Structures are given as structure tokens and as C-alpha cells.
Amino acid sequence: MLGEGIVKGLAETARNFFGSYVSKDRLTTVQFPEERLPQAEAARNFPFLVYDGDDWQEGLRCVACQICEKECPPKCIFIEKSKDKKPDYLGKPQFFPAVFDIDVSVCMSCQICVEVCPFDAIEMDTAFELSTDNRFGGLLWRKAQLAKSNEYFHQIHPVGSAEVDERLTAAKIKAEAKAKAAADTKPATSPRPQTDSGLHTTK
Numbered sequence: 001m002l003g004e005g006i007v008k009g010l011a012e013t014a015r016n017f018f019g020s021y022v023s024k025d026r027l028t029t030v031q032f033p034e035e036r037l038p039q040a041e042a043a044r045n046f047p048f049l050v051y052d053g054d055d056w057q058e059g060l061r062c063v064a065c066q067i068c069e070k071e072c073p074p075k076c077i078f079i080e081k082s083k084d085k086k087p088d089y090l091g092k093p094q095f096f097p098a099v100f101d102i103d104v105s106v107c108m109s110c111q112i113c114v115e116v117c118p119f120d121a122i123e124m125d126t127a128f129e130l131s132t133d134n135r136f137g138g139l140l141w142r143k144a145q146l147a148k149s150n151e152y153f154h155q156i157h158p159v160g161s162a163e164v165d166e167r168l169t170a171a172k173i174k175a176e177a178k179a180k181a182a183a184d185t186k187p188a189t190s191p192r193p194q195t196d197s198g199l200h201t202t203k
Contacts, residue, residue: 041159044124046104047113049146052089056147061121063094068113068122076103077113088119089168091175102146104130105139120164126156 019026030037051059064081080099088094113122125148132138154161 039126039156041157043126044109044111045128046107046109046125046130046141047102047111047122047146048125048148049100049143050121050123050150050153051147052150056144056149058086060096060143060147061089061119062097062100063088063119063121064097064100065118067116067118071112071116073110073112074106074108076106077101078103089172097143100143100146102141103139104141105135120168123153123157123160 016026050061052061053059064079066079066081069075069077069079078099078101079097082096082098085093085095109124111124114124150161150165153164
């Protein structure tokens with residue numbers, strides 16, 4: 001029938017229009033910014049760096065392995081590795097990023113950096129109100145701006161963050177057990193016998 005699709009579309013529009021007066025499920029829009037829809041678990045915008053504890057500089061999970069920088073399709077990540085090391089969440093000395101920049105003006109939100117990170121140090125944010133009048137400096141995010149706490153990660157991605165915490169806790173327990181086993185099997189060194197080095201004379 002000619003025009004059948006148009007009739008069906010108009011019927012759906014009318015059903016939503018009149019149904020919105022009796023049911024909120026029929027509402028197709030919200031009065032933003034006074035009303036906001038909750039973000040979905042899988043929503044993503046731009047990456048951020050996760051840190052544990054209260055100090056973002058000490059608690060950053062990133063060890064500057066630079067895998068995300070190499071795998072980024074638009075090459076919007078720039079990392080400089082530190083000269084010294086600091087302990088990671090396992091207590092193992094690791095390098096850390098002296099510089100970690102992301103140019104969000106070219107970031108395509110593909111999430112490849114998250115998928116390739118072996119330390120669960122980078123995740124995708126859900127924030128979208130990011131307009132700025134500075135088209136250059138305002139779109140180049142530095143390490144301090146990228147760093148966000150693990151508590152924030154739990155707020156925006158509760159399921160994913162729980163899986164990451166479980167994985168990191170298991171790795172930490174395994175590392176501690178391995179270190180304890182190595183310490184237990186290490187042979188105890190007996191004290192060296194003391195010898196009299198003095199000269200003896202016979203009468």
C-alpha cells in the first residue's frame with residue numbers, strides 16, 4: 001500500500017505524544033539541564049587515568065609502558081617515562097609517567113587504550129559537558145586533569161570497576177603468596193664459626 005510506512009510513523013508519533021500525558025515511559029525527551037537521564041554502564045566519552053588512595057601522584061596505576069600510546073589510532077596520547085621508579089600496587093618498583101597528555105580534540109573515543117592496558121590504569125569517562133572557549137590548551141588534557149580516583153570509577157562504571165578490583169586483588173594475593181613461599185624456601189644462613197686469630201706461643 002502506497003504511504004503505509006508514513007502512516008505507521010505518524011501513528012507511532014501520535015501514540016508517544018498522547019501517551020506522554022499519562023505515562024513517563026512515553027516521554028522521548030527530558031528538560032535538560034534541569035532533568036538528566038542516568039548514564040548507561042557502557043557509556044564512554046574520553047579516557048581518564050585511575051589512581052588508588054588519596055594522593056593521585058602516588059597512587060597512579062599507570063607504569064608508562066606506552067602500549068596505549070603505540071596502539072592509539074589517531075595518536076592523541078603522549079607519554080614520557082620517568083627516570084626513577086616507585087612501588088606499584090603489588091609493591092614492585094615500576095616506572096611512572098612523568099608526562100601523560102591526551103589531545104581530546106582528535107580522540108575518537110574508540111576505547112582501544114583501555115582494552116590494551118595490562119594494568120587497568122586507563123578507563124573511559126562518561127562526562128560529556130566539556131565545552132571550552134580555548135580550542136588549543138583547553139583540549140589538551142594533562143596528567144593532573146586526567147587523574148581520577150578509583151571511587152569515581154566505581155560511581156560511573158560499578159560493574160566494570162568491581163571486576164577490575166577483583167582481578168587486581170587476586171593478582172596482589174598471588175604476588176604476596178609467591179613472595180612468602182620464596183622467603184620460606186630460602187635456606188637459613190648459619191653464623192660463621194669464630195676462630196681465634198691470635199698467636200699462640202709454647203713454653
